[in-house]
Amino acid sequence: MHLSLQSTPLHEIAADWLVVGVWEKDTLSESVAQLDAKLGSLIARLREQGDIVGKAKELTPIYQPTGIAAKRLLVVGLGPRDKADFAGVLGAFAVMAKSLSAKACPRLAIALPQGSSLSDEAVVQASVHGLFQGTSTAGLRKSKTERTPPDAITLLASSASGSLHTSLRRAEIEGRAANLTRELVNMPPCDMYPESFAERASTIANQVGLTVRVLDESQLLAERMNALLAVACGSDRPPRLVTLEHRLGGAKPTLALVGKGVTFDSGGLSLKSTEHMIDMKCDMAGAATVLGAMQAIAELKLPVNVIGIMALVENMPSGKAMKLGDVLKTRNGKTIEVLNTDAEGRLILADALAYAVDLKAANIVDLATLTGACLVALGSDVAGLMTNNAGWGAKVLAAGEAVGERAWQLPMFPQYREMIKSDVADMRNTGGSRYAGAISAAKLLEEFVADVPWVHLDIAGPAWAERENATRESGGTGSFVRTLVELARTY
Numbered sequence: 001m002h003l004s005l006q007s008t009p010l011h012e013i014a015a016d017w018l019v020v021g022v023w024e025k026d027t028l029s030e031s032v033a034q035l036d037a038k039l040g041s042l043i044a045r046l047r048e049q050g051d052i053v054g055k056a057k058e059l060t061p062i063y064q065p066t067g068i069a070a071k072r073l074l075v076v077g078l079g080p081r082d083k084a085d086f087a088g089v090l091g092a093f094a095v096m097a098k099s100l101s102a103k104a105c106p107r108l109a110i111a112l113p114q115g116s117s118l119s120d121e122a123v124v125q126a127s128v129h130g131l132f133q134g135t136s137t138a139g140l141r142k143s144k145t146e147r148t149p150p151d152a153i154t155l156l157a158s159s160a161s162g163s164l165h166t167s168l169r170r171a172e173i174e175g176r177a178a179n180l181t182r183e184l185v186n187m188p189p190c191d192m193y194p195e196s197f198a199e200r201a202s203t204i205a206n207q208v209g210l211t212v213r214v215l216d217e218s219q220l221l222a223e224r225m226n227a228l229l230a231v232a233c234g235s236d237r238p239p240r241l242v243t244l245e246h247r248l249g250g251a252k253p254t255l256a257l258v259g260k261g262v263t264f265d266s267g268g269l270s271l272k273s274t275e276h277m278i279d280m281k282c283d284m285a286g287a288a289t290v291l292g293a294m295q296a297i298a299e300l301k302l303p304v305n306v307i308g309i310m311a312l313v314e315n316m317p318s319g320k321a322m323k324l325g326d327v328l329k330t331r332n333g334k335t336i337e338v339l340n341t342d343a344e345g346r347l348i349l350a351d352a353l354a355y356a357v358d359l360k361a362a363n364i365v366d367l368a369t370l371t372g373a374c375l376v377a378l379g380s381d382v383a384g385l386m387t388n389n390a391g392w393g394a395k396v397l398a399a400g401e402a403v404g405e406r407a408w409q410l411p412m413f414p415q416y417r418e419m420i421k422s423d424v425a426d427m428r429n430t431g432g433s434r435y436a437g438a439i440s441a442a443k444l445l446e447e448f449v450a451d452v453p454w455v456h457l458d459i460a461g462p463a464w465a466e467r468e469n470a471t472r473e474s475g476g477t478g479s480f481v482r483t484l485v486e487l488a489r490t491y
């Protein structure tokens, strides 16, 4: 997919498809009105007849249009202009890209939507992310691909300024990063396990100029990451902890991004049912999100210091697996009683977060497909946000808001700490009841971040799409890559 920017009049563009947007119950924007003049007012007539309404995500294909150079025309509904936002534009472009990439469309030309309150930069950003989302596929192992992304995409703007070119380059880097995250999450767990993830991370690090460090079992032992090692015990696949460093911020403070990378979560001895286990290759989405974001941050050469920490294990039952009642001594010395081996994410993150603190992180964000309880609380499209620092929490929420990714804050009142009290250890790894399950998990994590401002994003819902919809295929969604990059940019 090669993306470029032009300011050619729409009717002159030779393409397999020319895409233009129309706002709901609104006049045609200037460039579309000019195009429509060449079309003998076809679009205006279709509007009068009620065939084109402009409702969000409405698609009206027009085959063999006359009077313009493009072979086919696609009119995309953008919804009401006064309600236009990042997620809306992204969604409209994703629907369009998903529809067009179902068949071959070598040359695609798209008129960027005009006239909303969004900045040109945001329009480019949202459009390109929609294109990447709509053309990405979960069918990595199909013998014959069912999705064909366009070879060349031309974005048409009223003026192709230098700053718009910069926006395009940035959007392309981020779009590719989100697709990397989607791809990693969609990989089958027979191919995506701690060692193979770490190898992929190393390859990427070398390509984009990140410093990489991979800890194996003996190094993890030397680093006292006993909780992480305990989770890995049941598996034949050895664990890894990958650290990526991006240091272009000079003496500025360091932001740490920490990801849960359970490449398969069977539940361990607290074995999941088939129904609950079926999608558990997605349990490394936090780590995949961190890797995607680190790739983009490096390629964008952002003038900041960011480290990405990915805790990689497979959670399996076996004769060597950790048992219920086991007590683990974590990296920071605190002890955890294991009462459910399926609450494994918080165990590996305990060590990874303590490691981030020891690496002198000034701020931490962790991302984890941590609890089904978060899905119960917020549904599948919204992440749970928990923090020990209101200001830092607000910054992360604002970054998500700016790029159309939704998180909602859940409380961390001190009383919740009682849920994880243990009779035998400093804490236990379950809340003891089904109530406030996302929060009791976060309360355990909080024990490992010392006093560093920290945000926990429970992405169990948004990281993974159980079903396909008009804007994307099912599977890994790549969500929160944009938020992390935005956070690094504004850090």
Ligand code: BES
Binding pocket: 265, 283, 340, 342, 343, 344, 345, 369, 370, 371, 372, 373, 375, 429, 430, 431, 437, 460, 461
């Ligand atoms: N990986 C799961 C959480 C999950 C559930 C992610 C659904 C994505 C979709 C996690 O390791 C887990 O199993 N959590 C348990 C915790 C419980 C045993 C305290 C859960 O949510 O049931």
Ligand code: MN
Binding pocket: 265, 267, 341, 342, 343, 344, 345
């Ligand atoms: Mn689990």
Ligand code: ZN
Binding pocket: 262, 265, 283, 342, 344, 345, 369, 370
């Ligand atoms: Zn898990």
